[in-house]
Amino acid sequence: MDNRIRVGIVGYGNLGKGVELALKQNPDFILKGIFTRRDVSSLDTDSKVIHISEILDYKDDIDVMILCGGSANDLPEQGPMLAAHFNTVDSYDNHNNIPQYFDSVNKAASKANKVSLISVGWDPGLFSLARLLFESVLPDGENYTFWGKGVSQGHSDAIRRIEGVKAAVQYTIPSEEAIERIRAGDNPKLEATERHTRVCYVVPYDMNDRDRIEKEIKSMPNYFLGYDTTVHFISEEEFIKNHTKMPHGGWVIRTGTSENNNKQRMEFSLSLESNPEFTSSVLVAFARAVNRIAQEGKKGAFTVFDIPFAYLSPRSGEELRKELL
Amino acid sequence: MDNRIRVGIVGYGNLGKGVELALKQNPDFILKGIFTRRDVSSLDTDSKVIHISEILDYKDDIDVMILCGGSANDLPEQGPMLAAHFNTVDSYDNHNNIPQYFDSVNKAASKANKVSLISVGWDPGLFSLARLLFESVLPDGENYTFWGKGVSQGHSDAIRRIEGVKAAVQYTIPSEEAIERIRAGDNPKLEATERHTRVCYVVPYDMNDRDRIEKEIKSMPNYFLGYDTTVHFISEEEFIKNHTKMPHGGWVIRTGTSENNNKQRMEFSLSLESNPEFTSSVLVAFARAVNRIAQEGKKGAFTVFDIPFAYLSPRSGEELRKELL
Numbered sequence: 022m023d024n025r026i027r028v029g030i031v032g033y034g035n036l037g038k039g040v041e042l043a044l045k046q047n048p049d050f051i052l053k054g055i056f057t058r059r060d061v062s063s064l065d066t067d068s069k070v071i072h073i074s075e076i077l078d079y080k081d082d083i084d085v086m087i088l089c090g091g092s093a094n095d096l097p098e099q100g101p102m103l104a105a106h107f108n109t110v111d112s113y114d115n116h117n118n119i120p121q122y123f124d125s126v127n128k129a130a131s132k133a134n135k136v137s138l139i140s141v142g143w144d145p146g147l148f149s150l151a152r153l154l155f156e157s158v159l160p161d162g163e164n165y166t167f168w169g170k171g172v173s174q175g176h177s178d179a180i181r182r183i184e185g186v187k188a189a190v191q192y193t194i195p196s197e198e199a200i201e202r203i204r205a206g207d208n209p210k211l212e213a214t215e216r217h218t219r220v221c222y223v224v225p226y227d228m229n230d231r232d233r234i235e236k237e238i239k240s241m242p243n244y245f246l247g248y249d250t251t252v253h254f255i256s257e258e259e260f261i262k263n264h265t266k267m268p269h270g271g272w273v274i275r276t277g278t279s280e281n282n283n284k285q286r287m288e289f290s291l292s293l294e295s296n297p298e299f300t301s302s303v304l305v306a307f308a309r310a311v312n313r314i315a316q317e318g319k320k321g322a323f324t325v326f327d328i329p330f331a332y333l334s335p336r337s338g339e340e341l342r343k344e345l346l
Numbered sequence: 347m348d349n350r351i352r353v354g355i356v357g358y359g360n361l362g363k364g365v366e367l368a369l370k371q372n373p374d375f376i377l378k379g380i381f382t383r384r385d386v387s388s389l390d391t392d393s394k395v396i397h398i399s400e401i402l403d404y405k406d407d408i409d410v411m412i413l414c415g416g417s418a419n420d421l422p423e424q425g426p427m428l429a430a431h432f433n434t435v436d437s438y439d440n441h442n443n444i445p446q447y448f449d450s451v452n453k454a455a456s457k458a459n460k461v462s463l464i465s466v467g468w469d470p471g472l473f474s475l476a477r478l479l480f481e482s483v484l485p486d487g488e489n490y491t492f493w494g495k496g497v498s499q500g501h502s503d504a505i506r507r508i509e510g511v512k513a514a515v516q517y518t519i520p521s522e523e524a525i526e527r528i529r530a531g532d533n534p535k536l537e538a539t540e541r542h543t544r545v546c547y548v549v550p551y552d553m554n555d556r557d558r559i560e561k562e563i564k565s566m567p568n569y570f571l572g573y574d575t576t577v578h579f580i581s582e583e584e585f586i587k588n589h590t591k592m593p594h595g596g597w598v599i600r601t602g603t604s605e606n607n608n609k610q611r612m613e614f615s616l617s618l619e620s621n622p623e624f625t626s627s628v629l630v631a632f633a634r635a636v637n638r639i640a641q642e643g644k645k646g647a648f649t650v651f652d653i654p655f656a657y658l659s660p661r662s663g664e665e666l667r668k669e670l671l
Contacts, residue, residue, distance in 0.1 A: 042605035046485045120668050140671055147479070149671045150655055154472070156670075157631040157658035158624075160371045204617075270611075279627065280367035283619035286595075290615075292529075294608035299483075302604065306482040326666055330475055331651035333482035341651055343445050345481075346465055346474045 025051040026312045029083045029107075031073065031099065033057050033064055035267070036112065037089035039301025041068060047305055049335045053082055080106055084315070085308045087111075089301075097122065104129040104137040104322070108315045110308045112142040112300055119145065127322035136315040138323045141307045142300040143291060144168070144271070150325050151273040151289035159277025159285055163208045167195035167216060171269025171296060179244045180221055183237050188224040188257060190264045193217050195272065206276040206284040218249040224260045269296035306333045350376040351637045354408045354432075356398065356424065358382050358389055360592070361437065362414035364626025366393055372630055374660045378407055405431055409640070410633045412436075414626075422447065429454040429462040429647070433640045435633045437467040437625055444470065452647035461640040463648045466632045467625040468616060469493070469596070475650050476598040476614035484602025484610055488533045492520035492541060496594030496621060504569045505546055508562050513549040513582060515589045518542050520597065531601040531609040543574040549585050594621035631658045 026049060030037045033055055044050050054069040061070040071079070086103055088111035090096050096113045103109050104126045113122050119140055130137040140146065144166070152164045169192065176191035199216050202209050225234055235252045239245055255264075270292040277285050293299045307325065310332035314323070331338055351374060355362045358380055369375045379394040386395040396404070411428055413436035415421050421438045428434050429451045438447050444465055455462040465471065469491070477489045494517065501516035524541050527534050550559055560577045564570055580589075595617040602610050618624045632650065635657035639648065656663055 039604075045605050116671070119671050120664070123667055145671045147483075152670045153655045153659060153666060157634075157655070158472075158627050277627075279364075279620055279623040280370050281620065281623060283623055285619060285624050285627070286617040288613070288615045288617075290613045292611040292613075294610060295604055295606065298604040298606060298608055299610050302483050302602075302610070309482075324663075324667055324671055326656035326663065326671070327654045329652045329654050330478045330482070334478060338649075338651065339445070341478060342448055342649055345477045346441070346444050346470045346649055346651070 025049055027051055027053050027082060027084045028308055029053050029079060029086045030055045030089055031086060032089035035297035036301055039298040040087050040089060040304055042298060043302045043305040077106060083107055085110060085311045087304055087308055101125045101129040104135055105133045108136045108311050110138045110141055110304055110311050112304060113140045114142060114145055116145060123322050131321040134320045136311050136319055138307055138311045140324055142303055146303055146325055148273050153326060155275035155287045159275055162275050162277025165203050165274045168271040169193040169195045169217060172267055176244055179241060180223060180238055183234055185226050185230040185234055186223055187226050188260050190222050192220045194220055203274050203276060204286060214247045219245060221252045222255050222260060222264050223252060224257050225254055267296045269293050309333060350374055352376055352378050352407060352409045353633055354378050354404060354411045355380045355414055356411060357414035360622035361626055364623040365412050365414060365629055367623060368627045368630040402431060408432055410435060410636045412629055412633055426450045426454040429460055430458045433461045433636050435463045435466055435629055435636050437629060438465045439467060439470055441470060448647050456646040459645045461636050461644055463632055463636050465649055466629055468628060471628055471650055473598050478651060480600035480612045484600055487600050487602025490528050490599045493596040494518040494520045494542060497592050501569055504566060505548060505563055508559055510551050510555040510559055511548055512551050513585050515547050517545045519545055528599050528601060529611060533601060539572045544570060546577045547580050547585060547589050548577060549582050550579055592621045594618050634658060
């Protein structure tokens with residue numbers, strides 16, 4: 022009998038492609054299909070591709086649907102809609118709107134006796150778990166989250182909207198100095214502008230526009246104004262050669278003080294050559310947990326905070342206790 | 347109505363004292379008593395002290411008993427015995443014997459409809475959680491655990507047994523070079539002797555014995571032979587001034603490779619001025635989880651792998667989603 026967990030992928034951007042790849046490293050899963058809004062013949066993949074309009078025909082063939090749409094436009098609609106028919110996992114990452122999103126998915130999933138795990142990835146996701154663990158163990162202290170070195174899609178887009186810019190990428194870089202102060206246990210108050218610097222690589226149409234472009238970047242409110250920002254102008258060749266990957270990473274750090282005044286530091290960090298492929302790997306591990314809690318008869322919306330780590334692994338509790346504890 | 351979690355501490359060594367301190371930072375707990383085998387008047391504490399022979403009189407007054415005895419002699423006996431009457435949490439840390447210990451505690455707790463959470467601390471404990479998370483997210487990779495810089499009680503004791511040694515402490519120090527190789531994604535095969543170096547501070551009765559003592563240390567099988575070992579001879583004053591704290595720490599590192607050949611690195615690390623106080627802080631956070639799963643009607647033995655992180659926090663799920671996710 023085939024006991025593999027039957028999954029579907031909804032959406033075939035960077036994240037959906039990453040999930041397709043990650044599933045190959047996890048033989049306890051079987052990919053039943055990729056659901057897309059696009060013309061099914063346009064997807065470059067060996068997996069089965071199904072138009073999203075037919076998704077409800079697969080209600081009995083999928084244990085967990087992995088939602089790989091974006092948080093701005095896709096998930097607010099798709100999340101609750103699909104939670105009414107499938108167990109789901111998604112990477113909804115609009116921090117401010119998580120409570121509302123949780124409520125709408127929870128309502129749909131509860132009514133349908135399904136399980137939906139929302140906001141899975143690394144932030145929100147693994148970094149959230151670190152923040153929760155750290156403050157629970159060391160109540161007297163402060164959490165700090167740093168992102169980078171990594172590409173910020175939003176900042177890169179903002180530069181590309183400036184006139185005369187052909188291509189651009191922006192790296193967010195955590196301040197080493199700020200990290201060292203926190204490690205020393207100072208518990209400093211630090212603005213976002215003090216925690217990160219910004220480095221931009223820009224391909225201009227005309228090298229004569231460099232001064233104007235640099236000025237426009239550095240004076241852009243919310244995005245760059247107030248930040249230590251460096252702008253490098255480079256050729257298109259160099260851009261393609263060195264700046265088309267999607268690395269990212271970051272730290273969660275807490276220095277706490279014991280009642281006896283001893284300093285205790287906890288750190289969790291990631292260094293990723295591919296940001297979307299890592300988020301995908303996290304989604305797949307948590308899809309395993311979704312299948313398990315659904316089998317236990319639970320229903321409604323859940324977050325990473327509700328999942329015991331044993332549920333992330335294909336190994337038995339006995340094996341985990343023997344080999345990893 | 348007083349909703350605080352009522353706890354008892356069994357054993358008043360470094361760990362029991364640490365738990366007493368940690369509880370002061372967690373106002374949702376109330377310490378009902380410290381249980382000891384010693385003369386109750388001999389304990390230097392403001393808390394209520396009760397002789398362990400009376401412990402069963404407190405069956406209805408304690409929600410969770412925090413077991414602070416040692417793994418060599420105390421817990422193998424106390425663990426199952428107390429699991430038959432109380433919900434318990436302990437820091438049993440003899441990795442090889444965890445499966446047997448789990449079975450004996452599980453039998454007692456299941457029969458009594460109680461919950462026992464075993465092997466809570468940082469290794470086993472938080473490091474085990476990191477190992478499990480890391481391998482679940484990045485199946486194609488390797489886990490590495492490093493301990494230190496920190497005092498190894500076992501190695502310090504071994505030195506103190508050498509003739510002519512008045513006082514001694516041994517620090518286990520992780521090899522920076524090994525850590526950098528792993529971070530680079532080499533997935534090297536490394537023996538324990540290559541991952542750690544050992545630095546000893548020794549107070550001899552007679553400075554003329556230095557050569558012999560150093561030779562005896564460096565040739566001690568299992569403990570020092572094969573390791574890069576440095577021995578410093580110091581005065582008793584310096585020893586008392588600089589070497590009586592119990593710092594520790596370490597890393598769990600995994601570099602994995604995505605199916606697309608991108609390197610992804612995850613790290614969890616601790617840097618602790620007081621090792622026993624940190625283990626105590628972890629025990630208290632997990633005692634909260636024990637109380638909660640006991641209230642849910644669960645029974646038997648559990649490990650950190652079975653605990654959702656939400657259960658470690660006094661905050662509501664709603665608050666956690668809003669503020670930490």
